[in-house]
Each structure stands twice: as C-alpha cells, then as structure tokens.
Amino acid sequence: QKEVEQDPGPLSVPEGAIVSLNCTYSNSAFQYFMWYRQYSRKGPELLMYTYSSGNKEDGRFTAQVDKSSKYISLFIRDSQPSDSATYLCAMIIIQGAQKLVFGQGTRLTINP
Amino acid sequence: NAGVMQNPRHLVRRRGQEARLRCSPMKGHSHVYWYRQLPEEGLKFMVYLQKENIIDESGMPKERFSAEFPKEGPSILRIQQVVRGDSAAYFCASSGTQETQYFGPGTRLLVL
Numbered sequence: 001q002k003e004v005e006q007d008p009g010p011l012s013v014p015e016g017a018i019v020s021l022n023c024t025y026s027n028s029a030f031q032y033f034m035w036y037r038q039y040s041r042k043g044p045e046l047l048m049y050t051y052s053s054g055n056k057e058d059g060r061f062t063a064q065v066d067k068s069s070k071y072i073s074l075f076i077r078d079s080q081p082s083d084s085a086t087y088l089c090a091m092i093i094i095q096g097a098q099k100l101v102f103g104q105g106t107r108l109t110i111n112p
Numbered sequence: 113n114a115g116v117m118q119n120p121r122h123l124v125r126r127r128g129q130e131a132r133l134r135c136s137p138m139k140g141h142s143h144v145y146w147y148r149q150l151p152e153e154g155l156k157f158m159v160y161l162q163k164e165n166i167i168d169e170s171g172m173p174k175e176r177f178s179a180e181f182p183k184e185g186p187s188i189l190r191i192q193q194v195v196r197g198d199s200a201a202y203f204c205a206s207s208g209t210q211e212t213q214y215f216g217p218g219t220r221l222l223v224l
Contacts, residue, residue: 006154032211043116043203043215044155051211088154092211099145099157099168100205100213 003027006089006103015112019076023089023103026070030091030101033065035074038086038105047087048074079110114139116206116216117186124222131191131198133219137206144187145213146172146179149201161187194223 006023013019021035032051036044048063050056050072056063064073072091076083089103117136125131137144142162147155157171161181172179176194181187191198201220205213 008152034212036215041220043118043217046212046214049212090155094211098143098160099171100147100155101157102147102154104154 001026003101004089004091004103007106008104010107010109012109012111013079015079015081015110017079017110019074019079019083019108019110021074021076021087021089021106021108023072024070025072025091025101027093027101028067028070029093031094032092033063033072034090034092034100035061035063036088036090036102038088040085044088081110081112084109116204116214118204118216118219120219121217122220122222124224125194126224127195128193131194131221131223133189133191133202133204133221135187135189135204135206135216137187137204138208138214141206141208141214143207143213144181145205145207146187146189147203147205147215149203149218151200155203158189191221194221196223199223 004025034049035047038044053067060077062075086105088105090100144161146158149155159172159179160168176192178190201218203218205215207213
C-alpha cells in the first residue's frame with residue numbers, strides 16, 4: 001500500500017466548474033500537507049500548504065485537511081483553462097527525514 | 113529574486129557515461145533536496161543535503177548515484193555509468209524553513 005494515494009485521473013471539466021481533488025494517506029505522523037501544480041514539462045509550483053485540520057483559502061483555491069480520516073482535498077472554484085495541469089498532493093514529517101512524500105498526481109483539463 | 117535554478121535543462125547521455133546535474137537553491141536557502149520523476153509517476157525523494165552535509169540519502173540507489181552540496185557553489189547530483197532506466201526528470205528543491213520546499217524547473221535526462 002502506498003503511503004499517499006491519489007487518483008491519477010484524467011479529470012476533465014467545463015470552464016467555471018468547481019473542481020475537487022483528493023488524496024488519502026496512511027501515516028498518521030504526517031504534519032504538513034501541500035498541493036503543488038505542475039504544468040507539462042515544468043517544475044512543481046507550490047500552491048498551498050496547511051498544518052492543522054480544517055480549511056485554508058487562497059483566492060479561488062481552498063485546501064482542506066481531515067486528519068481523523070487521513071484525507072486531504074483541494075477545491076478550485078470558477079475553474080479556468082489556465083488551471084489545466086497536473087495537481088500533486090504532498091506531505092511531510094518535520095522531524096527526521098524532511099522528505100516530501102507525493103501522491104501520483106491528478107491530471108486536470110478545464111475545457112473552454 | 114531568482115528561484116531555484118537547475119542546469120542543464122536537458123541532458124542526453126549514452127549508456128555507461130556519467131551524468132552531472134546542478135542545482136542552485138533560492139537565495140537564503142540552506143536546505144537542498146533531489147527528487148526523481150519517472151514518466152506517469154509522482155516525484156520520489158532521493159536525498160536531502162545541507163551545506164557540506166548529507167542529511168538523508170535513504171531514497172538514493174546505493175550504487176552509481178552520489179550527491180554533494182559544497183560550501184561554495186551549486187549542489188551536484190552525479191550518476192555514474194548511466195543505464196536506460198535512469199532516464200527521468202530530476203528535480204531539485206530548496207527550503208529555508210523545513211516545511212515549504214520550492215522546486216526548480218528540472219533536468220530531463222535521456223539515456224540512449
């Protein structure tokens with residue numbers, strides 16, 4: 001079983017739709033949770049990071065963490081064609097290894 | 113304010129040659145991480161370095177791979193005697209704080 005599970009998609013939605021991206025994880029020691037966006041043949045770009053359970057909002061993006069269920073989500077409101085990319089969830093244990101553990105990534109396409 | 117820089121962006125090597133990948137962290141960052149991304153897969157941690165020290169190399173293959181982050185100059189990921197299975201995108205990330213890592217554009221290695 002992978003430490004972090006993420007549906008690879010692909011996911012295709014019309015412009016303006018609300019997008020929901022999700023990851024589950026098995027290691028309760030994870031402390032910080034991130035979402036990265038990666039355009040084709042580019043490096044991952046940090047979108048948001050959260051520490052505690054609950055919601056964090058930044059513009060059209062909302063990150064949600066439920067530590068009791070080991071489940072994190074990213075919501076994109078009013079989706080735009082420029083949001084078309086692969087979205088990677090990642091999480092980290094601060095003490096010790098410092099390494100990010102990534103999900104496989106979900107490929108998202110927003111259709112005009 | 114330059115981000116994480118990596119060079120070369122593309123590297124072609126024949127089997128048995130050496131590949132040397134360079135990474136300059138963001139200004140003020142002292143933590144460097146290397147990740148590998150195989151086609152259609154998420155990023156996998158390889159090694160975590162601070163200046164002149166390897167902190168965690170648990171994700172790096174035991175043979176042919178080495179990494180350094182000298183007191184002066186960029187971090188180097190070295191792959192000796194490359195094989196076709198080494199073909200991948202190699203990403204460097206840097207951080208100032210421990211939880212937020214910022215990625216470079218990557219080096220795409222192709223082994224012929």
